[in-house]
Amino acid sequence: MKSTIKRLLVTSLSAASILAVTSSALADDNSTAANPGTSDSNPPIIQLGDENITDGGIVTPFSSTPVIDNRxxxxxxxxxxxxxxxxxxxxxxxxxxxxxxxxxxxxxxxxTSGPLKYFAKVYPGQTFNEILNPKGAWAVGDFYVSLASGSLPMSGQLGVRISTDLNF
Structure with missing residues (x-):
C-alpha cells in the first residue's frame, strides 16, 4: 500500500512539473504578442521592484552597466x-x-572644465556610494570625473555605473 501511495505521489509531482515547465515556456512565446512599437500610444510604465511592467503585460527589465570598474x-x-x-x-x-x-x-x-554636474568631498576612511542624479537623467555624451587631494597623496578605488533607471 505504501509503495502505491509513493508512486501516485511521484507521478502527480512529475505531472505538475511538466505542466509548470510547459506553461512557462508558452508564456515566453512572443509570437502572439502585439508589437509595442506599432501602437499609437505607449501605456504608462509601473515600477515594481527590479523591472518595469506596462499595462499591456510587456516586461522590460532595467539595465545597468559599469563604465569605470573599481579602478x-x-x-x-x-x-x-x-x-x-x-x-x-x-x-x-x-x-x-x-x-x-x-x-x-x-x-x-x-x-574636465565643462559644466559642473556634481561635487562632493570624501573624507579619509569614508566610502561614497550614491546616485548622482536621482531627480533626472543626464544627457548622452562624455563626462569627466576629477579627483584631487590636498598635500598628501590619494589612495582608494573609483567605480562608475550607468543605468536606465534608479534601481541600481
Missing part, C-alpha cells in the same frame, strides 16, 4: 572619463577613500 586611484590628482549612452542617463559613483587626506570629487560634462 585604483593614487597621486594628488586623478581624472577618468565615461560615456553615457542613449537610454542610460542615471549615474552611480563609488569612491572609497583609503588615503590620509580628503578627496574633492567633481563630475563635469563634455570636458
Amino acid at each position: 585604483p586611484i593614487s597621486g594628488h590628482d586623478y581624472e577618468a572619463s565615461f560615456y553615457i549612452k542613449p537610454n542610460f542617463g542615471y549615474v552611480r559613483l563609488y569612491l572609497k577613500n583609503t588615503g590620509p587626506d580628503t578627496i574633492n570629487l567633481s563630475v563635469n560634462q563634455g570636458s
Whole structure:
C-alpha cells in the first residue's frame, strides 16, 4: 500500500512539473504578442521592484552597466572619463577613500572644465556610494570625473555605473 501511495505521489509531482515547465515556456512565446512599437500610444510604465511592467503585460527589465570598474586611484590628482549612452542617463559613483587626506570629487560634462554636474568631498576612511542624479537623467555624451587631494597623496578605488533607471 505504501509503495502505491509513493508512486501516485511521484507521478502527480512529475505531472505538475511538466505542466509548470510547459506553461512557462508558452508564456515566453512572443509570437502572439502585439508589437509595442506599432501602437499609437505607449501605456504608462509601473515600477515594481527590479523591472518595469506596462499595462499591456510587456516586461522590460532595467539595465545597468559599469563604465569605470573599481579602478585604483593614487597621486594628488586623478581624472577618468565615461560615456553615457542613449537610454542610460542615471549615474552611480563609488569612491572609497583609503588615503590620509580628503578627496574633492567633481563630475563635469563634455570636458574636465565643462559644466559642473556634481561635487562632493570624501573624507579619509569614508566610502561614497550614491546616485548622482536621482531627480533626472543626464544627457548622452562624455563626462569627466576629477579627483584631487590636498598635500598628501590619494589612495582608494573609483567605480562608475550607468543605468536606465534608479534601481541600481
